[in-house]
Amino acid sequence: xxxxxxxxxxxxxxxxxxxxxxxxxxISGTDxxxxxxxxxxxxxxxxxxxxxxxxxxxxxxxxIAEDRKSSTLILHRATLRxxxxxxxxxxxxxSGGGADGLTFGKGTHLIIQP
Amino acid sequence: EAQVTQNPRYLITVTGKKLTVxxxxxxxxxxxxxxxxxxxxxxxxxxxxxNVEVTDKGDVPEGYKVxxxxxRNFPLILESPSPNQTSLYFCATGTSGRAPPPYExxxxxxxxxxxx
Numbered sequence: 759x760x761x762x763x764x765x766x767x768x769x770x771x772x773x774x775x776x777x778x779x780x781x782x783x784x785i786s787g788t789d790x791x792x793x794x795x796x797x798x799x800x801x802x803x804x805x806x807x808x809x810x811x812x813x814x815x816x817x818x819x820x821x822i823a824e825d826r827k828s829s830t831l832i833l834h835r836a837t838l839r840x841x842x843x844x845x846x847x848x849x850x851x852x853s854g855g856g857a858d859g860l861t862f863g864k865g866t867h868l869i870i871q872p
Numbered sequence: 873e874a875q876v877t878q879n880p881r882y883l884i885t886v887t888g889k890k891l892t893v894x895x896x897x898x899x900x901x902x903x904x905x906x907x908x909x910x911x912x913x914x915x916x917x918x919x920x921x922x923n924v925e926v927t928d929k930g931d932v933p934e935g936y937k938v939x940x941x942x943x944r945n946f947p948l949i950l951e952s953p954s955p956n957q958t959s960l961y962f963c964a965t966g967t968s969g970r971a972p973p974p975y976e977x978x979x980x981x982x983x984x985x986x987x988x
Binding site for chain 1: 876905907914915917920930962964975976980982
């Protein structure tokens, strides 16, 4: 799977939007972009995924650049409960054989100030 | 309610004393996996299972064993634990990476293991 680059940490204020960037300049045409987050003392949880078009769900929005070399996870109104480490992960459905697992990088530690 | 359960949640043991960490899921998923998480190293996959009786090594399998006799259970076995296996362990379940996206994996609450 291709590599992703995320800032180590970001800080935001409660009830403000948060834009978490992810660079994936070596993304292949079949890589899906996934975002997971890990709340303190919990296992990671799925947030959202996309291929080319922007996506919305109840947790967040995913904005994907036209060239797909970057994406942004958008939390529209951050709360203290959104403080977590956010991981941007690429996954190619064609990559058989391998671990079928998710390759987690270091992610972005999001700090929410009250 | 969809659940992945792990037991125990916390364990302190001594070097060489065999232990098993259990993982159970109620989502009828074929794919199950074990990860360990260490500061500065992130999450790394230990073993995974694509289905009953099918297991394979992940990135860091040394010192671990697994079994998959039933679809819902995927225990992690440390035959002779050593201090370098002190870590936070997560079990995960989900759809196979070969299935259509999303690759939504559900993680258990974690087991914090300390080997002295």
